[in-house]
Each structure stands twice: as C-alpha cells, then as structure tokens.
Amino acid sequence: MKTRFFNTRLDNPPYIRPYQAYLFILPGLIIYAVFVLWPILNTARYSLYDWTGFSDPVYIGLDNYAELWNDEDFWLALQHNAFFVIFYSILPIMLGLFLTALMTRRPLRGMTLFRTGLFIPQVMSPVVVGIIWRWLFAYDGPINELLLALGLDGWVRPWLGDFTWARYAVGGVGVWVQYGLCMVLFIAGAQSINADLYDAAAVAGANAWQEFRHVTFPGLRQQILVAFVLTFIAALRVFDLVFVLTRGGGPGKETIVTSLLIYQEAFQYNRAGYGAAMALVLTVIIVSVSALVMRLQAREEETP
Amino acid sequence: MIRDRDYQRKQARTGLTYLMLIVFLIGALLPFAGIFLTAFKSSSELAQGPFALPETWHFDNFQKAWDGARFGTYFRSSVIVVVPVVIIATILSTMSGYAFGMIRFWGDNVLLLLIVLGLMVPSEAVIIPLWKLMGTLGLRNSYWALILPQVGLSFAFGTFWMRAHFKSMPTELVDAAVVDGCNVWNVLWRVLFPLSRPALLSLIVLLFMWTWNEFFLVLVMVTGDLRTLPVGLALLRGRYAADVPVMAAAATIVSLPVIVLYFIFQRHFIRGMVSGAIKE
Numbered sequence: 414m415k416t417r418f419f420n421t422r423l424d425n426p427p428y429i430r431p432y433q434a435y436l437f438i439l440p441g442l443i444i445y446a447v448f449v450l451w452p453i454l455n456t457a458r459y460s461l462y463d464w465t466g467f468s469d470p471v472y473i474g475l476d477n478y479a480e481l482w483n484d485e486d487f488w489l490a491l492q493h494n495a496f497f498v499i500f501y502s503i504l505p506i507m508l509g510l511f512l513t514a515l516m517t518r519r520p521l522r523g524m525t526l527f528r529t530g531l532f533i534p535q536v537m538s539p540v541v542v543g544i545i546w547r548w549l550f551a552y553d554g555p556i557n558e559l560l561l562a563l564g565l566d567g568w569v570r571p572w573l574g575d576f577t578w579a580r581y582a583v584g585g586v587g588v589w590v591q592y593g594l595c596m597v598l599f600i601a602g603a604q605s606i607n608a609d610l611y612d613a614a615a616v617a618g619a620n621a622w623q624e625f626r627h628v629t630f631p632g633l634r635q636q637i638l639v640a641f642v643l644t645f646i647a648a649l650r651v652f653d654l655v656f657v658l659t660r661g662g663g664p665g666k667e668t669i670v671t672s673l674l675i676y677q678e679a680f681q682y683n684r685a686g687y688g689a690a691m692a693l694v695l696t697v698i699i700v701s702v703s704a705l706v707m708r709l710q711a712r713e714e715e716t717p
Numbered sequence: 718m719i720r721d722r723d724y725q726r727k728q729a730r731t732g733l734t735y736l737m738l739i740v741f742l743i744g745a746l747l748p749f750a751g752i753f754l755t756a757f758k759s760s761s762e763l764a765q766g767p768f769a770l771p772e773t774w775h776f777d778n779f780q781k782a783w784d785g786a787r788f789g790t791y792f793r794s795s796v797i798v799v800v801p802v803v804i805i806a807t808i809l810s811t812m813s814g815y816a817f818g819m820i821r822f823w824g825d826n827v828l829l830l831l832i833v834l835g836l837m838v839p840s841e842a843v844i845i846p847l848w849k850l851m852g853t854l855g856l857r858n859s860y861w862a863l864i865l866p867q868v869g870l871s872f873a874f875g876t877f878w879m880r881a882h883f884k885s886m887p888t889e890l891v892d893a894a895v896v897d898g899c900n901v902w903n904v905l906w907r908v909l910f911p912l913s914r915p916a917l918l919s920l921i922v923l924l925f926m927w928t929w930n931e932f933f934l935v936l937v938m939v940t941g942d943l944r945t946l947p948v949g950l951a952l953l954r955g956r957y958a959a960d961v962p963v964m965a966a967a968a969t970i971v972s973l974p975v976i977v978l979y980f981i982f983q984r985h986f987i988r989g990m991v992s993g994a995i996k997e
Binding site for chain 2: 424425426428429430431432433434435437438440441442444445447448449450451452453455456459466512515516521525526527528529530531532533534535536537538539540541543544545546548549554555558589592593594596597598601639646649650652653656657671672675676679680685688689692693695696699700703704
C-alpha cells in the first residue's frame, strides 16, 4: 500500500538533480505553509487562550474546552450536524443505491445528459441554491401554492420559519444537492461490475432484491465509501446554505450548525479563542472520520 | 418463451429506468428553471405561477441587479480574485505535482502528507488565525486576503491532482522525448505541459468553480465593494432583497459563468469531483 501510494520511481533520469525537486515545490509550499498550515497550528494554539481577536491573548489552558463541554448551543449545533448527516449522506446514498439497483446495466442512450443534469446542484454556489429554495419554500412560494392546488391546505406553512419543519426543509435541500453525486458515482461503479456475476445470479434464479444484495451492493462498496466521505464532510461543514436558507440558524436555534456558531463566536461576539476551540473540535471530527473511512477503503482495495 | 419473457422484462426495466431518470432529472432542473424564468418577469407576473413563461422578457431586472444592487461591482471583484488564483495555483501545482510524481527525492513522503492534510481540513480550521494574520500584514479588506489563502488551498488539491497525473505518464516516453542538453525546467514546460492538457483543463475548471463559489473566507475577510458575487447575493438587503425578480436575476448572474463552463466541460467537472477528492 505504501509503495503504491507514494513515489515508486527508484532513480532519476540524468537531466534531473534531486535538489531541483525542492525548487519546484518551494514556491507553492511557502504560500501553502503561511496561509494554510501555519493558521491550522495557530487555531490549536489560540484555542488555549482567552482572546477577543483584538486583545492580547491570555493563556487559560483547557478552559475553553471545559466551557465547550457545558455549552448547550454547541451540543445542539453538533446534534444538528448529525441530523444533517442523515440528509446529506445516508438518504442520498440510499436513494442513489435504489435508483442504481433499478437500472439496467446496459449502457443507456442519453446517459451523459442525465449525468450532466443530475450533477448540476453540485457545481452551483450553495448561496444560489439557498436563494432558490428560500423562494420555493416561502409562505407565498411555489411549494405552498402547489399544496393549495392539491387541496392540502393544512400543510401550507412558512417552511423555513416553522419550529418543527425548518430542520426537515433544510435537510430536504441537502438531499436534493447530494443525491446526484451519489447516483453518478454508483452508476459508474455498477457499470464496471463484472457482467458474469449478474448472469450467474440470473441462472441461480435470484430476484431483484437478492441480485442487489449479493451482486450490486458488494460491487459498489468502494463507491459507497467515497460517497460517504464526500457527503459526510459536506454535512459537517455546511455553512453557506444554512446562512442563506434560515438566515443563520433560525427559527430560534432550530437550524444552528457548528460552523455558524464558530463564525458567530469569533467574528460577531469577539470570542476568537473560544471559536478556535470549536473549530479545532470540528476539524478533528472531520479529519479522523475521513482518515478512518479512507483506511477502510484502502483495505477494501487490497482484498478484492 | 422464456427468451421472450426475459426480453420483455428487460424492456420494462429499461423503460422504468428512463422514467425514474427523467423524474429525477426534472427534480434537479426545475428549481433552476423556475429562478431563471423569474429573472425575466415583471413583479406583477409572479402571480401566474413560477413556471409560466414571461409575457415579455424583461431584461431590466438584470439592469437593476447589475447597477442598482451592485452586482456589477461584485462581478468585478469575483474576476479580480478568481483569475489570479486559478493561474497562480495551476502553475505552482503543476511544478510541485511534477516533482512529487516524477522525481525521487529525500523527504517526499512527509512533504506530501503535509500537503494532503490541506485536502481534508475545513476552512473553519484556518479562518481565525488567518483573519489575525491578514490584519498583521495589513492585507485585511484587500483582494490579497482572498487570493493568497485560496492559492494555498488550491495548491493542496492541485499538487495531489497533478501528481496523480504525472505518475500515470510513462516515464520512458518522457525520457525518450528529452534531447541531449535539455534541462528539467524545459522538460516540464516544453515536453510534459503540452501532453497534460486534459488533466490541466480539469484542474482549471475545478479551481475556477471552487474559487468562484467560495463564501466563508470572503464573508470574513472583506466588506463592501470587495465582496465577491456569492457573498453579495447572500447579504443583499433592502429594496432589492424584497424584489423577487431582481433577486432571481442576481442569482442568475452569480451562477451563469459556472453553468456555462459546466456545460462545456461537464466531463472534467464530474471526473475531478468524484475521483479527485479522495481517490488517487
């Protein structure tokens, strides 16, 4: 695994001197180190300080983390992030699997068109997505108009302002954004599953569910892991979409998420040290889960 | 008989597949269609339903968004930030991707791991010290505060992406193309660079999209006219915020450049986003 992941070339051709590699990397690395790496380290350092962002930082050890542990808003935000994992990750993956299972594995005409269309929510700015859905969900907006037209007057409500339904409305937008990505991944994966396996399943008299259970699903494990990492990170990082949809976590605190809290603490309430502690916790969660799943994936690759 | 039934089942399955795909395709596109149509309507036409075609196509909504709501200014900021980020990051990551992919040197693994870290960390992990750093450097509320960090973040992905590309190139081919006395700099830019167009194109469109859509960094670092389009749209307040067609026109302005690029280079977008982020 290591040898495959890292550089495998054993010797350099005569026109290369090894020191030249450093010269090629250095310009980018300097910018990366100053504006990415150094700030990461400083986030960890500032999380140990009482610091407004303007004052002189005062070292307070783990006090910020102690406060974090007892901060109801922080737990609430984390809970909402976990809730959004269902809508950003689990549901889109299930939907993608369901649709993939339905499909024939013969290459379909017009597949490029479908792929292109289904993937569009992924490339759009989340702000634009938020603006569009805020309009769709508005009290006098198209969704409520549709409900009225269907005679479901009882369901008409200000979706994003409703204490019970706002979370589900934001989550629903998450499903809409993410399922295309999952589907594109799974369709590509399913087409590379050995056709003999399907023939064997057919000969053995497998029904659709058994075929999915024993052929398609195991064949897509790699893609499911990739989809999970991508969508899980998106669910934990969600910021701009909520910022626009519910104007920053409303109604009340019903849709507050961790990144919004970090922004508020650090840049609105001038508690930069405390915000840094939150940011570090979020980062540790994201990095460890991604690393774990990527290791799983590497192991999968070794044992086909 | 069995053949026949089999065939029919296959036909039925194909039909069902198409039906599902069409339903979901409509689901993906309809919201966008609604907002784009709304951008051409007058306020009084809104009552006729979101997907009714406008009676006459009103371009003055775009005029109002561009001048009145300052989206022309935000557009200018977006271009000023995105162009240098994409150019600088592409050049720098081509160089380092080449070094990691084709040159053997001491410490390559450690350096690569440091750079891969940048692929995983969220912008929340850097934003607070970055804000402080930009203050110290006197760059807060300048385009540099947006360009430099995004070059750094793009460099992490770009290095990873170009390294995978250069590793997949057969070295024999490269060595054979090298004439005597050719130095490593010329090998990269004269020999390899022209051979790398597909990988470079993918990298460029992805970096363009990410930089164009960047929100958090812009929200924190700059105010006023320096804001780029997404932040301008999210923070739109006052008269125009209540004007749905102007809002819709503004959303169209924000998304149009990415959409146009996406329709031209969709293969590159999808390939990069599903394979580039995680897989080698």
